[in-house]
Each structure stands twice: as structure tokens, then as C-alpha cells.
Amino acid sequence: MRPGSSADVRTDVHRDESTVATLTFLRAVRGRHRAEKRRNVAFLVYSLALVGGVWGTPVLLAAARLGRSRALEDRPAPLLEALPLWAPALLALVTLVMARSATWRGPVLLDGATVAWLLPQPLARGPLLTPRLVSSAIVAALLGLLGGGVLGFLLSTGTAGAWGPATAAGAWAGLGTALLGTASGALVVRYERALARRGRRIFAAAWCAVAVLGALPVVSVVHGLPPWAHTVALWISPWGWAVQPLVEATVGGAPGGGFLAALLWACCVAGCVRLAVRAVPGISQESLRLRATVADRVSASLFSLDLRQARSATRVGAGRRARPALRIPAPRTPWLVMPWRDLSGLLRAPGRLGWAAVWCASCGAALVFAAGHGGTAGTVSAVAGTWFLYLAAAQLVEPARLESDDVRRAALLPYGARALALWHAAVPTLLLALGTGLVCAVCAAGGRWTPALLAAPTAVPACVGAALVGAYRGQLPVHLLTGTDTPMGNTAPLQIGLWYLRGMLALLVLVAPVVADAARGGEYGAGQSVWLLAVAAGGLGWARRTAHRSQG
Known part of the structure; x- marks a missing residue:
């Protein structure tokens, strides 16, 4: 039977109708459980906000007072001067870590009941998996907003400018980095079989690129770099685009202005998110089942405070080569x-x-x-x-x-x-x-x-x-x-x-x-x-x- 025939169309329609009916039934049956889960999440958010407000706010205010009084004048000056160099490296490192963690976990993570009961059924994957990606993206976005905003606020304490623009610029960079990392993780899970053959080289090249970006601020502190190196660092990668508004709000003099860089950064993040959403329905059952099992093992190890076992569990899908890249002759x-x-x-x-x-x-x-x-x-x-x-x-x-x-x-x-x-x-x-x-x-x-x-x-x-x-x-x-x-x-x-x-x-x-x-x-x-x-x-x-x- 030819692909795209009327029988295939009827099968797809039937699968979509079955998916909608199944998910509607599950939402009705698990309504009480979902409400209890939302209350637990709300209580967790409230507890974290309370602890952060009690312990974090005084620390931030103390840092602001010390920065304004120039008590740390000998420390923030090199940090701010090298901001165009180390900030893109930091954002690139966060993105790479999120993408690398997708080899064992990923943003599309299913619970045990879904893996055991729903995955074997002839249901459409999009309505089942896309909400998981959206929830992971929302959590990552909130963490990125918070982390980037705090970083921008701390950097603003070493300058004479206002803290509002720097905090907003840091939150913007953190938000885009979180969404980009989530989308990259989804793509890693989707194309796991292709990465099994070339993933080691791809990640090795990515780590080398991040290492080069991270070496630039070290060279700048030890030996010094010309001003044009800062300009190149801000335009050579998308993370440099994300950092330019923060540089403009703290140090000033971002090359080309922050608006164009922010627009390019937004387009880059939006494009990656769109690719991830379109790729999620194609994730295989094997990948989803493996990640659910590994996540359960890691959670159990963390609850028992066995960090070694947790790290060993994350290596299940690493796919390490059995032979070393360089063989040394056995000694006599x-x-x-x-x-x-x-x-x-x-x-x-x-x-x-x-x-x-x-x-x-x-x-x-x-x-x-x-x-x-x-x-x-x-x-x-x-x-x-x-x-x-x-x-x-x-x-x-x-x-x-x-x-x-x-x-x-x-x-x-x-x-x-x-x-x-x-x-x-x-x-x-x-x-x-x-x-x-x-x-x-x-x-x-x-x-x-x-x-x-x-x-x-x-x-x-x-x-x-x-x-x-x-x-x-x-x-x-x-x-x-x-x-x-x-x-x-x-x-x-x-x-x-x-x-x-x-x-x-x-x-x-x-x-x-x-x-x-x-x-x-x-x-x-x-x-x-x-x-x-x-x-x-x-x-x-x-x-x-x-x-x-x-x-x-």
C-alpha cells in the first residue's frame, strides 16, 4: 500500500481521535492527583521563595552596599573589564551542560506509569510529549530569569549606573540560555541514534570551543588582550549576542548596539525552540524508557545520599568507547x-x-x-x-x-x-x-x-x-x-x-x-x-x- 493513501489517512485520524479521548479520560481520572501535585509544587515554590528572601536578599543588599562604597574596588574592575570575554563562555557552558545532560535525562521525561501503559499504545506522540517539553522549558526559563537577574544585579554593584537595566539584561540573557539549552536537549534526545555514531566527536568539539572561549578571559587577566578581541568575542557566537545588552548596561560601549544583538539572539532561540517542538513527536520509545529508568535510579541514589551511585547511573547512555584513543604498549x-x-x-x-x-x-x-x-x-x-x-x-x-x-x-x-x-x-x-x-x-x-x-x-x-x-x-x-x-x-x-x-x-x-x-x-x-x-x-x-x- 502506497504511503499517503486513504487507509493511512484513516489510520492517522483514528490515532488522533484515540489520543484525544485517552488524554481526556486520564485528565478526568487523575484530576485529584494533579491538584495535589500542583499544591505540592506551589508549596515548594513558596518555601524556596521564603528561604531565598530571608537568606538571599540580605546578601544581595550587602553586596550592593559594598560595591557602591568601593570596598571591593580592587576586585570587580578586572571582572567587569573582562565581561565581554567570560560572560559568553559562561552562557555557552550552561547550554552545553544542559545538552550533555540530555544523554541520560533530557527535557522530555515521562513517569513510570506513562512509560509502562501509554507508550506501547497506538497513540500520537505529539500531544503526549509536547506538554512535558513545555513544562521543562517553563521551569528552566524561571531559573534562567532568576540566575541571570541576580548576575546582572551583582555586576551592577561595581558600576555607577542603575541596577535595573543590568538586572533586566542579565535576566534576558539567562532566559534565552535556558530555553536554548532545553531545546538543544530535546534535539539530542530526538537524534540519539545519529549521535551514537558521531556524538562523541560533536561533544568533544563543543567542549573544545567552550574551553577556547573560557581561556580568553584568563589570557586577558594574565597577559592582556587588545580591545578588538572583546568585539570579536561579542559577535562570534550567539552567546555574545545575548551578553551585549548586559555589557551595554554595566561597562558600556557594546559594539553595534544592543538592539541588533538582542534581535539576533531572540531569533536564534526562537528557531531552536521551534525545531525542538517539531522534533519531539519523533522521539523513540527506547529513548523515553531508558531516560525514565535512569531518572528513577538517580532520584533513588540522591534520596539515599549515594552520589557515586547517582553518577554511575548517568553513564548508562553515555556510549563510551571501549578502546582508548591512544594505545600504549603493555610493559614487560x-x-x-x-x-x-x-x-x-x-x-x-x-x-x-x-x-x-x-x-x-x-x-x-x-x-x-x-x-x-x-x-x-x-x-x-x-x-x-x-x-x-x-x-x-x-x-x-x-x-x-x-x-x-x-x-x-x-x-x-x-x-x-x-x-x-x-x-x-x-x-x-x-x-x-x-x-x-x-x-x-x-x-x-x-x-x-x-x-x-x-x-x-x-x-x-x-x-x-x-x-x-x-x-x-x-x-x-x-x-x-x-x-x-x-x-x-x-x-x-x-x-x-x-x-x-x-x-x-x-x-x-x-x-x-x-x-x-x-x-x-x-x-x-x-x-x-x-x-x-x-x-x-x-x-x-x-x-x-x-x-x-x-x-x-
Whole structure:
């Protein structure tokens, strides 16, 4: 039978009539449940608004007073000058994260009853799936309006202009970014099969583009960029169009005016939303069923505060390649087997190597900035540099984290848990030492040398030890969930936060003051090196005990 015949037309009409009748019946049957759900959502919104008003409003007002009084005069000036560079990168990153999350969740998410009962039925997909997309877009739009408005208000506190136009411009950029990210997520779900073949390259290229945009403000702070670079950054991508009204309201002098850029941004967002709405009915049952299952697993893991399990559940639809991009020959020396194994594991996820390089570069930029600015800004920048180095180490200890989640991976290895923890520190320490050494060489060649940079290579073992403590933390102890009742409230949230972040917090307490002192004093001596190496020894010993305890 030819497509488009009268029989096909009658089938489509019958399917549409059945869909309308089914959805009408479900709305009538689930009326009480829908009303209760709306009341729960209204109560949640009220609670969030109350908490935000009580805790957020005083913070915003205090930031406004400090900005107006120029108490932070040495900090917001570089931030505002580099606004045309870092704001488009931030919006592009948010959009990419929303699109990437659609590989396991997506904006079109169905509940278990719909997946089990409605999807197998011969019903039209458009009336069933489009409302889900609309509800996700509304939630994302509200969050984008709020986040963008807050960002615009905070940026306006460092200028002499009014806060209203900056807040509106930030809300406009946040609204468009949220809708664009939602539409991109819907397209990712719709064309999942095509992305299964080319998605890894597409997302890798997108991450590289965002990394280039993010590197521009770092280069601007460290080395400086000509004014035309700001103009190019504001016109080279749609997110630059979104930022131009905010730049005009805060810094001023947006090239070409903000109206044309706002019009282009609106057309871009509207076009992507239209494509998403037209693509939603073509989403396959397999994609919808997989995402509903993964979402239930993630929700259950989050309710039990098992963040590792939640992250493992999100990798179900990732489609990672089994073979690394670069194969390393197997070593013939037994003591090189574990480093070869860890390095091969990192090569299977080259994104972690890329992020480690980004955090190493950010650490160097933060230390250079701290050496050139005294006071609070320099101290905060030095602490941020230490934190960046910890994040780089956390990316490289992924083999240890996987081994902690699945003890079968190390069952046949001739090492105990304590020895394996030390073996897993070898490759991250070597890679970070090379990375920080390269950063020091680049800064020295570019005329940005400061003795504080020497603290980065010396602090690498301490950062790796702290990252291994987090990798081997194991399951959350049950007694931390109960806590202790005090006049200030229950201590369970504080205990859980300290348990999850204990390695990073210990590192910041013990290492960051030394790095900040080297940045302020402009010199780095042997005593500071001895202290950092002692902290590293303590951190590795702590990781050994944590690994042994987590392995039972």
C-alpha cells in the first residue's frame, strides 16, 4: 500500500481521535492527583521563595552596599573589564551542560506509569510529549530569569549606573540560555541514534570551543588582550549576542548596539525552540524508557545520599568507547603494570585529561593574579589556585574512584588496598608535575614569573593525596544521617558535608595558607617546601587508611 493513501489517512485520524479521548479520560481520572501535585509544587515554590528572601536578599543588599562604597574596588574592575570575554563562555557552558545532560535525562521525561501503559499504545506522540517539553522549558526559563537577574544585579554593584537595566539584561540573557539549552536537549534526545555514531566527536568539539572561549578571559587577566578581541568575542557566537545588552548596561560601549544583538539572539532561540517542538513527536520509545529508568535510579541514589551511585547511573547512555584513543604498549616490567593500567584508563576518557589541563592553567593564572594583587583579592585568588589544583588531581584519580566503586576490578591484582592507593597516586602526580612545570615555563617565558608558581609543583602530591581520600570515601555512614539536635538545629547536614568534602577542606586549611603567603611575600623557601611535602605524606597515609577501610 502506497504511503499517503486513504487507509493511512484513516489510520492517522483514528490515532488522533484515540489520543484525544485517552488524554481526556486520564485528565478526568487523575484530576485529584494533579491538584495535589500542583499544591505540592506551589508549596515548594513558596518555601524556596521564603528561604531565598530571608537568606538571599540580605546578601544581595550587602553586596550592593559594598560595591557602591568601593570596598571591593580592587576586585570587580578586572571582572567587569573582562565581561565581554567570560560572560559568553559562561552562557555557552550552561547550554552545553544542559545538552550533555540530555544523554541520560533530557527535557522530555515521562513517569513510570506513562512509560509502562501509554507508550506501547497506538497513540500520537505529539500531544503526549509536547506538554512535558513545555513544562521543562517553563521551569528552566524561571531559573534562567532568576540566575541571570541576580548576575546582572551583582555586576551592577561595581558600576555607577542603575541596577535595573543590568538586572533586566542579565535576566534576558539567562532566559534565552535556558530555553536554548532545553531545546538543544530535546534535539539530542530526538537524534540519539545519529549521535551514537558521531556524538562523541560533536561533544568533544563543543567542549573544545567552550574551553577556547573560557581561556580568553584568563589570557586577558594574565597577559592582556587588545580591545578588538572583546568585539570579536561579542559577535562570534550567539552567546555574545545575548551578553551585549548586559555589557551595554554595566561597562558600556557594546559594539553595534544592543538592539541588533538582542534581535539576533531572540531569533536564534526562537528557531531552536521551534525545531525542538517539531522534533519531539519523533522521539523513540527506547529513548523515553531508558531516560525514565535512569531518572528513577538517580532520584533513588540522591534520596539515599549515594552520589557515586547517582553518577554511575548517568553513564548508562553515555556510549563510551571501549578502546582508548591512544594505545600504549603493555610493559614487560611488573612494577609498570599499575601506571600503565591507570594511564590507559585515563586515555579512554580524554576529557578528564583536558579538564586537568584546564584546571592546571587556571591554577597558574590564579597564582599570577594573587602575586600582583595584595589584600583580600590576592588571598582569595591564592586559595582559588589551590582549589583549582585539587580539581585537576580529582580528574586524574578516576581509576581509583572506579576501583572503589567496584571492588571486582582489583580482585586479581597482587596488591592490597593500601598499596593500591599509593600506586594510584603515581600517574596523577607525574601528570600534574608535568602540567604545573609547563605552566611555570609558559609564565616565565611570557614575563609573568612569580616565586609563588613554585608552590604549585610542590603542592601536587598533597593535592593527589586529598583527591584519593575523596576517591576512597566509600558509602556514607548511617549514623551521620541522624546527627545531633542542638539549639541551632540538627547537625546532620553539616556532618554529611564535612564527610564528603573532608579531603578538600583539609587541603585548603593546610596548603592554601602557605601558597597565599608565598604569593603575598613574593618568595618561596625551603621551609614551605618541607611543610607541603609533610602534608603530602600525611595525605597519602590518610588515603591508605581510607582505602583499607572502604574495602572492608
